[in-house]
Amino acid sequence: MEVYKADVAIVGAGGGGLRAAIAVAEADPTLKIALISKVYPMRSHTVAAEGGAAGVTRPDDSLEYHFNDTVHGGDWLCEQDVVEYFVAHSHEEMVQMEHWGCPWSRKDDGHVNVRAFGGMKIERTWFAADKTGFHMLHTLFQTSIKYPSIKRFDEYFCSDLMVEDGRCQGVLAIQIATGEFTLIEAKAVIIATGGAGRVFRENTNGGIVTGDGMALAYRHGVPLRDMEFMQYHPTCMPGTGLLFTEACRGEGGFLLNKDGYRYLQDYGLGPAEPSPRNKAMELGPRDRLSQAFWHEKRKGRTVEGPHGAVVNLDLRHLGAAKLHERLPLICELAEEFLGVDPAHTPIPVLPAVHYTMGGILADGKTASSLPGLYSVGECSSVGIHGANRLGSNSLTELIVFGKVAGVEAAKFARSVSISNPAAIEKQAEAARTRALDVVTQSRGKERLAVLRTEMAQSMENGCGIYRLESDMQATCDKLRELRERYRNLKIDDHSKVYNTEWLLSIELGYLLEVAEAIVHSALNRKESRGSHQRLDGFEERDDVNYLKHSLAYYTGDGPPRIEYGDVKITKSTPGTRAYGAAGEEAEAAEREREGAGND
Amino acid sequence: MTDTEKVIEIQVLRYRPEQETEPVLQSFKVPFTDDMSVLQGLQYIKDYLDGTVSFRWSCRMAICGSCGMMIDGKPKLSCKTFLREYYPAGLRIEALAHMPIERDLIVDAGDFITKLESIKPYIIPKEPRTLEQGEYLQTPQQRDMYEQFSSCINCMLCYAACPQYGLDKTFTGPGVLALMHRYNADSRDGASAERMDLGYAHEGFWGCTAVGYCSVVCPKGVDPANAINQNKMNSAINYFTRFVTPKGGTK
Amino acid sequence: MKRSNEPIFWSLFGAGGMLAALIGPALVLITGIAVPLGILFPADTMSYAHMLAFAQSWIGKILLLAVIALFMWHAAHRIAILLHDFGVHAVTVVKVVCYGLAFAGTVIAAWTLLGL
């Protein structure tokens, strides 16, 4: 087996992984970095992010506002000290991206422009038309080329972590082009493998978003935190789930039911005004908007389309010129996939799974509970999203915590050495056999795609926008069954060169385990909070029992063990999440309260 | 998915290096609906007919650049090409032209990546600036000078379209030269002279004979033919004036 | 990387191409069709006397040389590429022959014009 000796190994070359790699390279150019990705870096799913990245910029905005929007949006399940760090470092990281060449949209005076996003008090979303993630990813990738210490392993699929002497000391990867294995020894490992949206049926995620890194860390005893919180995005394409960015509403788009009525005003988000107002109506938070859709559908006020119920996203009043300047990708998607010109016809939309709020347990400095193992990006739960992520916080998370992860991993790597190379190599041999077994031991008749489809359907049934104990239990049972059947896969492909079917079956293994962590965490959380909403007697938030992070632990073949951890509160005690007019009243009351307290 | 099921014939150029000595066509019958992309057709094949068919894909929304293929002889993104356009005649899918086939619809992208790395595709600032000084000022019009060229998704369709690249692999090629121009044209950058060493060479702009097909097939409106050919004039001027204008003079 | 000498040939190619694009059709129409047929123009438009006088004037010398030489350089460049496009790999030979012929044509034209 080929062995590569690195100082820091980074699994994943999306926005998070690339930013971390650059941070290591800048922290210490003598450290050898292995940057491993199962696709070429610019194919990573960061590329699909449309809307923008948050950073306090305008003089009328403040760190406190960003903090409050984030913590309230997350229904107080955020690690507040981490959020404080995050909001304080967002702007400088955005400027850093600008210095590296990111083509941010500009104002006439040459300064960077910001736009409105859901759940935000003041406009603070930096954007590059509606291809923000694309531009950030390509800027980071191209900038990374500048650093000779970054050695890329493009199209290498990571199949396991090497844990020796109680710390993470490397990864095992398959070179997809040859089917051969490479052991990458490393003194520190950063996981940056992105989310797990593909466990659901209708989703906005790319085919590669299969929770690999989460499953890898989980199998080695690191808990997955807050996995029950999956974000539904309210405006996605029926059939494919492709995203129409929140910026559509930030720019002034309306959501209409079948009567052409802006139904959000019936759900505590009003009053309906002709132009967008921050934190109200269409600019409310994602969980609320997705939930409102569900209720409209129940009331029979949605439109029936070929792919089920939809509502209309109306952009017509923005005019063709503005649409093409600010939302060109949206126009392209609508025209090519749906045959709809948004300047003349409203776009049919529905909610789809979009973002994995939970992830690998990480402290405020991205370190996991396993020494030497760090995580960043959507796979990580560093603690800023809580029960519901604020739109445009995650792109910023990639660069703020990508840098932190790089600096911390570099520090750690300098402080240790590889303890027992022979033992690691032996481990790698064993892991190699396990990975090969998926194909060589496959003698059953289960089709990969069938299992995958059943899993995704079952997750949608059990862990959708609203949840019931009986449905969740059914999904738990289904996943047990699928994990059993997974042992009897029938694999057509027994070759080595670009055997994508083999990789898909390894991914299915990851998906199934992450799915279990999600549904068991959900089943155990007997309250409603953020994106986790129950209809079976637990409709309210329960701060007494559940102002807690859920932690899912791997137990081998059995279902995960769910434990709970404390939430760090620094300055915002749990209150009511209110938006629209009610939100403004609540805020005024709070100001008064605080004012009184200060005197 | 209520319309009565239509079935389309998809021919896929197969090549499995461990099995075949040269590529062969294999035919599949795929049920489809009008909103199905060619990529979805291939996924159907892989999921239910033959798990060994290999291809790259991820985003499904024409932004990750993975899924380029020759569809009925034209380089296209399979996720934004629809089966309905080929009904009832059927369609033929092959790996992107001009690049070695690794397996089935997967080509070797290594040459493209090496070339991309060779052009210093990052800002080398004209005037360095600290983070405390904030962002560089750049007017929307200055941004427009390069924005189009920065929209390249590295899908390599233009490489499959450019016969000059097909004939001579030392040619840097349309997409990468467009990115070179993207950095040269950025008001924040000051290193065009360095990059132009390559631009001025036979492997740079001069490998292009203005076929122009690259720009026709580009799914993102990058217009690489323009990026290259507008530089020929600059290069010629620089060639004749380089001894009179001692330094740079490349912009 | 080695700087290409293309700019020399490309500039001549471009100048010839532009000249041909702008006035080529008119020239062909006059010298090859209208005058031989005796239509549109007076019968003696290209008579020996007229043309000799034209070729002896400085402006005439320059125009004739420009058209003949630049057309040739334009064509030489494209034909060299054409051969490469058709898969003739002897790049240097092709270039020497094509540009050599254009050079020869230029010399002959210039020599003749100077002698008039």
Place this chain on the structure above:
Amino acid sequence: MSKRRPYVRSMDGWWKRDAYFVKYMAREVTAVFVAAYAVVLLVGLVRLAQGQAAYEGWLAALKSPLSLVFHLVLLATFVYHTWSWFNIMPKTMPIMFVGGKRVQPGMITGAGLAAAVVACLAVLLIVRGVAS
């Protein structure tokens, strides 16, 4: 060890693979006719230098039906050259703005073609003016 065996496809006959390539080749082939015309003119010039008899022989040859047909073909290829020349013109120009608005490729081609028409007419008129 590696089972990789990348397959390189041949480029033979590439220009027949796509209508676009055929069009490109047609554009390039116009050069042969431009060269031919330059040779015709060069011969005329040499004949001119050789004296009246020689020159008039050349003039007479131009009047032959074969020559006339040949020049008709030349005319067609020159027109195609003009059209294709200005068609790729926008690719060779930097991005331009007039009054804050991006100049569209179609406008550049249109302006080029218009210039060619004007130039040709001017040549015809001048020649006529001088000759009569």
